[in-house]
Amino acid sequence: MTKSISERGYTRADVLVSTDWVEEHLKDPKIRIAESNEDPLLYSSNHIPGAVEIDWTRDLNDPVRRDYLGRSAFDKLMRRMGATRETTIVLYGDKNNWWATYAFWVLQLFGHTNAKIMDGGRLKWIKENRPVSREVPKYQASNYQAPERDDIRFRAFRDQTLKHLEQKLPMIDVRSPEEYRGERLHMPDYPNEGALRGGHIPGAVSIPWGRAVNQEDGTFKDAAELRKIYMEENKLRPEDDVIAYCRIGERSSHTWFVLRYLLGFHKVRNYDGSWTEWGNLVNVPVENPSAEARDEAAA
Amino acid sequence: MKPLPKRLEDFLSTLENLDRSERIEMLIEVADQFRPVPSRIAQRPYAAEHRVPGCESEAYVWSEASGEGALTFHFAVENPQGISAMALAEILRQSLSNAPLEEVAAVPADVVYRIFGNELSMGKSLGLMGMVNMIRSEARQHLQAAGSTP
Numbered sequence: 001m002t003k004s005i006s007e008r009g010y011t012r013a014d015v016l017v018s019t020d021w022v023e024e025h026l027k028d029p030k031i032r033i034a035e036s037n038e039d040p041l042l043y044s045s046n047h048i049p050g051a052v053e054i055d056w057t058r059d060l061n062d063p064v065r066r067d068y069l070g071r072s073a074f075d076k077l078m079r080r081m082g083a084t085r086e087t088t089i090v091l092y093g094d095k096n097n098w099w100a101t102y103a104f105w106v107l108q109l110f111g112h113t114n115a116k117i118m119d120g121g122r123l124k125w126i127k128e129n130r131p132v133s134r135e136v137p138k139y140q141a142s143n144y145q146a147p148e149r150d151d152i153r154f155r156a157f158r159d160q161t162l163k164h165l166e167q168k169l170p171m172i173d174v175r176s177p178e179e180y181r182g183e184r185l186h187m188p189d190y191p192n193e194g195a196l197r198g199g200h201i202p203g204a205v206s207i208p209w210g211r212a213v214n215q216e217d218g219t220f221k222d223a224a225e226l227r228k229i230y231m232e233e234n235k236l237r238p239e240d241d242v243i244a245y246c247r248i249g250e251r252s253s254h255t256w257f258v259l260r261y262l263l264g265f266h267k268v269r270n271y272d273g274s275w276t277e278w279g280n281l282v283n284v285p286v287e288n289p290s291a292e293a294r295d296e297a298a299a
Numbered sequence: 300m301k302p303l304p305k306r307l308e309d310f311l312s313t314l315e316n317l318d319r320s321e322r323i324e325m326l327i328e329v330a331d332q333f334r335p336v337p338s339r340i341a342q343r344p345y346a347a348e349h350r351v352p353g354c355e356s357e358a359y360v361w362s363e364a365s366g367e368g369a370l371t372f373h374f375a376v377e378n379p380q381g382i383s384a385m386a387l388a389e390i391l392r393q394s395l396s397n398a399p400l401e402e403v404a405a406v407p408a409d410v411v412y413r414i415f416g417n418e419l420s421m422g423k424s425l426g427l428m429g430m431v432n433m434i435r436s437e438a439r440q441h442l443q444a445a446g447s448t449p
Contacts, residue, residue, distance in 0.1 A: 038420050041330065041382040044323045057418040094380060095355075095422075123380055247421065 002219050005119060009223035011264030015257075016119045016220065017090060023130055025090075026050055032083045032139075033090045035122065036099040046132035048092070048125060052081045052139070054103045056250070068272075074110050074146045082139025085112070085146075092118035092125065096210065096218045098254050105253035105270060108154055110146040117257070120218045127217075154256065156243045156269035158277055161201065162284060164243050170236055171204035172244045174255045175275065179247070180206040182288035195279025199288030201245070205234050209251040212258045226263055238265045245271040245278070301405035304398035310390060311413050319416070326414070330386035336361055336373040345375060351433050354426030356381025358388065362437040370403070370441055371396040372434055383415060387427050390414065391434055403438035406431060 005016045025031045026049055033051040035043050043053040054060065059077050062069055069077070083089060089107060091100040100117055107115045118125070126132070151157075156164070164171060173180050182198035200206070211229050214221055221229075230236045242265060244252040249272025259265040278284060302308065314322055340361050341349065351358040357377035365371040372395055374388035395403050408428040412419065415427070 038423055039380070039383050040415060040418065040423075041323055041326055041386060042380065044320075045327050045330065045382045055418075056420075126380065250420075 002214060002217060003222055007222075008220075010262045011223075012261040015116050015261045017116045018119055019125050019128055019130060022048065022090060022092075022118050022125075026131075030086070031088050031090055032081050033092070033118075034081065034103065036091060036093040036103040037122070038093075038095050038099055042094055042122070044134070044136075046134050049131055049133040049135070050137050051092075052137060054091070056099050056102060060103060060106050068106055068109065068149070071110070071146050071148055074106075074149070075144050078112075078144035078146070079141045080139075082142050083144055084142050085144065086114065087142075088114045088116060090116045090118055092121050094122050096123075096213045096254075097121040098209070098251060101257040102250045102253040105154065105256060109149045109151065111150065112146070119220060123218050154260075154269055156245075156271040158271075158273050158281065160269075161243055161245070161271045161273070161278070164241075165201055165203055165285065168203060170240050170242045171201055172234075172236075172242065172252075172255060173200045173204040173206050174209040174244055174246045174252050175200075175206075176208055177206055179275070180204075182290040195247075195275050197279045197286055197288070199279075199286045199291065200275075201278060202285045202287040204245070205236075207234055207255070209246065209254045212255065212262075220258065220262060223262060226258060230259065230263060236265075238263060240265065241267045243269050243271050245274040247275045248272065249274045301402050303406060303410070304395055304402045306398065307390075307394035307406065307410070310394055311410070314414065322416075326386040327382065329389045330382050333374075333376065333385040333389045335375045340373050341375070345377075351426065351429040353429045354384065355422065356384035356426055358384045358426065358430050360430065360433040360437065362434075362441065364441075365397060368400060368445065369397045370400065370437065372437070374430075383423065383427060384430065387411065387414065387430055391430065395434060400438045400442050404435050404442060406435060408432050408435070 005013050005018055022033065033048050034054045035047050035051045036054045036056055037043055060069060091103050093100040097117055100121060104115050104117060180200045207229060212221055212226060236242060242259060244255045246252040249270055252270045252274065256268050256270045259268045314325065317325060340363060345359045349359040349361055351360060359375040361373040362370040372392050374392060376384045376388055408431045410431060411424060411427040
């Protein structure tokens with residue numbers, strides 16, 4: 001049986017809430033619940049009563065440049081949700097909260113620290129037969145005013161990642177082992193998330209993001225189990241300067257959340273350019289065990 | 300290039316005249332109509348060869364000969380949260396069953412973007428396009444067995 005959140009030994013247990021806690025706070029005006037999914041139909045099919053939707057493409061990304069939304073768009077999003085700087089945003093979603101942690105990460109770029117993740121996400125809520133609704137709530141617009149987006153603390157760009165590599169600092173590739181090994185590049189015909197080269201950034205260790213989650217109920221593993229994966233098996237230390245990446249920065253925001261909040265790592269950044277940038281860059285180092293093995297066999 | 304099967308083209312035309320929220324509403328209504336494969340065709344545990352590769356909603360596809368040179372398609376979606384997979388399964392079942400197999404075999408997998416929009420993530424697209432590809436493959440195999448090349 002999964003331990004309660006407070007018993008799991010996390011550095012910041014306060015950033016996780018249980019499904020029980022959320023059900024008790026459904027009508028709490030200081031709380032705004034937000035669902036963020038990969039599946040575009042899920043929120044509209046039903047959601048936690050009173051929950052708003054944060055759509056990862058339309059709400060969190062700049063529609064023109066490859067970048068996140070700017071300050072005024074973030075203000076607009078939070079105002080639409082009726083949230084103030086004091087409102088606690090509780091995020092949940094499909095895929096074991098993959099997209100919820102992505103939204104959480106974007107909230108942190110704007111310094112909205114009053115944010116939490118519902119442990120177990122949408123699937124746990126549904127499996128527990130908790131109440132759902134199809135009604136899209138409307139909240140009185142707030143006058144939310146965010147500070148400028150801070151890309152320094154939690155975000156890594158291409159040049160910083162290259163420097164990180166040159167300094168041999170720790171990096172985590174959170175994609176599937178097949179992607180890490182360069183066996184699976186991207187799907188044919190898919191235009192938006194492809195890369196010209198397969199493999200991984202040299203020196204990056206492979207720790208697929210889903211290892212942090214209990215598969216049976218989608219909750220986060222306890223701190224001892226997480227330490228075993230990240231610290232014992234992969235020799236990472238909380239004082240390390242760590243960069244995590246995946247394909248477009250969504251799965252790595254999940255790992256960023258685990259390292260920063262659940263294990264208390266001091267400096268973790270998400271390289272959101274990730275493999276769709278690195279795998280298309282000219283003249284950057286790439287390690288591709290599958291291609292190297294093929295070349296050796298052919299030689 | 301072969302035309303899309305008429306019922307599919309009609310459905311897409313209807314969908315494309317809707318705004319985003321109306322389209323989502325319509326797709327959810329379609330997903331609500333989804334019924335899994337009848338037990339006379341398949342029973343759990345479903346055979347792995349019918350599973351759509353790469354589909355995280357655990358979709359399965361079957362075809363059944365239904366008259367001369369035609370197929371009826373059946374689906375299962377084992378993930379109860381696989382709403383998009385259920386919607387697509389129902390669209391494909393209704394619009395491609397009994398359609399000319401040459402046209403079914405030529406339906407492009409990226410039709411999923413015309414249904415769900417361009418904002419699909421790679422993971423989601425992979426699974427949904429896999430469902431279309433399985434149907435195409437069933438149609439192709441049937442055509443080959445019947446001696447005509449798609």
